Amino acid sequence: MKISAERLAQATRAHWRIDNSLHWCLDVAMNEDGRRIRRDGAPEVLADVRHIALNLLRKETAFKKGGRAKHLKAASNESYLEKVLNSK
Numbered sequence: 001m002k003i004s005a006e007r008l009a010q011a012t013r014a015h016w017r018i019d020n021s022l023h024w025c026l027d028v029a030m031n032e033d034g035r036r037i038r039r040d041g042a043p044e045v046l047a048d049v050r051h052i053a054l055n056l057l058r059k060e061t062a063f064k065k066g067g068r069a070k071h072l073k074a075a076s077n078e079s080y081l082e083k084v085l086n087s088k
Contacts, residue, residue, distance in 0.1 A: 029067030
């Protein structure tokens with residue numbers, strides 16, 4: 001399978017745009033860049049938990065705010081947290 005250099009560059013840029021967007025959301029909503037957990041497989045496991053949490057927060061549409069505000073509300077409001085966890 002042959003691919004032109006231009007097409008390969010476009011695909012690479014598209015991949016990084018998506019990847020950077022996800023990491024920006026995780027950093028803003030959950031301060032992912034500030035995490036200092038380094039033992040064993042903990043960083044990977046907690047990154048997966050944050051991805052799941054971000055996806056659940058995105059699915060909840062009643063509270064019309066960004067990921068950070070939803071994260072803080074879920075952390076401080078048990079009924080909202082239950083709503084996020086039960087969103088379909």
